[in-house]
Amino acid sequence: TDTLAEVLTAGNTTTTDQKIQFRDAAIYINSSVDGQLDIVADTEIQIAATTVDLNGNLDVSGTALVTGVLTTTAATVHTNGITMPDSAKAIFGAGSDLQIYHNGSNSYIQDVGTGKLHITSDGTGVSIDKGVSEVMATFDTDGAVTLYHNALVKLATTATGIDVTGTVTATGTSVFASLDISGDIDVDGTANL
Secondary structure (H helix, E strand, C coil): CCCHHHHHHCCCEECCCCCEECCCCCCEEECCCCCCCEEECCCCCCCCCCCCCCCCCCCCCCCCCCCCCCCCCCCCCCCCCCCCCCCCCEEECCCCCEEEEECCCCEEEEECCCCCCCCCCCCCEEEEEECCCEEEEEEECCCCEEEEECCEEEEEECCCCEEECCCCCCCCCCCCCCCCCCCCCCCCCCCCC
16 A cells, blocks of 8 residues: 555544544554654554665654664764673774673773773873772872872882881892981891891
């Protein structure tokens, strides 16, 4: 059927509000306002074609399920974030060089390509934290690298070397170009000074 007369002959009807109705009142085509075409069904609308060419914006108010590959030629905007299940990877690079994922137990930023993994900042530095409650390490731009134990500073680099807070335990040989000691030295074993 390809004309309105043939559609109506097949047992379908037009209604007083200019709808073309199929089977029952829940399946119809009409134009509710000027410039808009409404295709309405109570369960599913199926478009069977090799290619569907949509010239304009697509507004989806429900869930969009894509079972094939979704390819975009422009950047995508995600206003509410991206949710991925366990072990689903965000993959970057032609050879899947960088992968970010959670496997259900641990989270990974995995570099499997050539070269180095760079973490860069044009701000004041980089911080590794336990949530927002505890700093674990900081890397200040043009400044110190500071390592913490249970939120307490234990080792920090300075312009002239390092500052250590607490006990230094060495299991191997320690070589000092110079040593300035004020206070007692406890030696358990041999000390060559």
